[in-house]
Amino acid sequence: MYMKSNVICPNLQGSSDxxxxxxxxxxxxxxxxxxxxxxxxxxYEVCSLYVLSLRRIALNSIGSxxxxxxxx
Numbered sequence: 001m002y003m004k005s006n007v008i009c010p011n012l013q014g015s016s017d018x019x020x021x022x023x024x025x026x027x028x029x030x031x032x033x034x035x036x037x038x039x040x041x042x043x044y045e046v047c048s049l050y051v052l053s054l055r056r057i058a059l060n061s062i063g064s065x066x067x068x069x070x071x072x
Contacts, residue, residue, distance in 0.1 A: 011023050012044075023052065023053045
């Protein structure tokens with residue numbers, strides 16, 4: 001039997017008040033260009049906020065590695 005799994009954007013947070021994008025700390029319903037369907041399906045990687053959050057994580061990781069190598 002094949003089970004289809006749901007994939008949800010890792011930046012999507014929920015509360016009793018609604019869904020929030022943790023990248024910008026805003027409710028998705030209050031963001032003009034946000035689409036909750038994009039956050040909840042397998043195509044969330046096309047979200048520009050998701051790409052920016054990955055880039056920020058990568059740059060922080062590179063900066064940490066450089067600091068370790070240079071002793072700063």
